[in-house]
Amino acid sequence: MFARRPFEMLQERQAPAYSAALELTWRAGWPAVVVLVLLAAVAAALAWRWHNRYARPNAIWWSGFVLLFNVPGLIAYRLSYEFSPVARCVECGVTVPRDRDACAHCDKPFAGRPYGVRKYSRRDGVC
Numbered sequence: 001m002f003a004r005r006p007f008e009m010l011q012e013r014q015a016p017a018y019s020a021a022l023e024l025t026w027r028a029g030w031p032a033v034v035v036l037v038l039l040a041a042v043a044a045a046l047a048w049r050w051h052n053r054y055a056r057p058n059a060i061w062w063s064g065f066v067l068l069f070n071v072p073g074l075i076a077y078r079l080s081y082e083f084s085p086v087a088r089c090v091e092c093g094v095t096v097p098r099d100r101d102a103c104a105h106c107d108k109p110f111a112g113r114p115y116g117v118r119k120y121s122r123r124d125g126v127c
């Protein structure tokens with residue numbers, strides 16, 4: 001919008017100079033920019049929250065990715081990670097992902113098999 005519209009305004013002689021055309025374009029389009037920036041901030045916050053909830057590394061990079069690419073970035077983030085079930089750790093009381101053998105917060109081993117993880121055998125598939 002901000003790249004093409006000022007040139008169109010100049011060609012249509014709606015503005016005397018490029019700076020005036022850019023200013024007119026900004027006046028017409030700033031609410032859309034504000035909405036997009038707010039949407040990107042909410043999407044990045046959501047990615048940050050999910051990433052930290054599942055105790056995954058590099059939350060800042062993923063949040064930056066989502067901030068840059070907005071809702072499509074959030075969709076890409078969501079598709080790239082399969083969410084695992086979470087449960088409260090009996091040792092520390094923090095809600096942590098249960099797809100591993102130990103708590104992501106206190107590192108105490110869980111009793112029993114991790115949730116949401118399939119163990120495969122070579123012979124007959126899922127066991």
Ligand SMILES: [Zn+2]
Nearest residue numbers: 089092103106
């Ligand atoms: Zn714990």
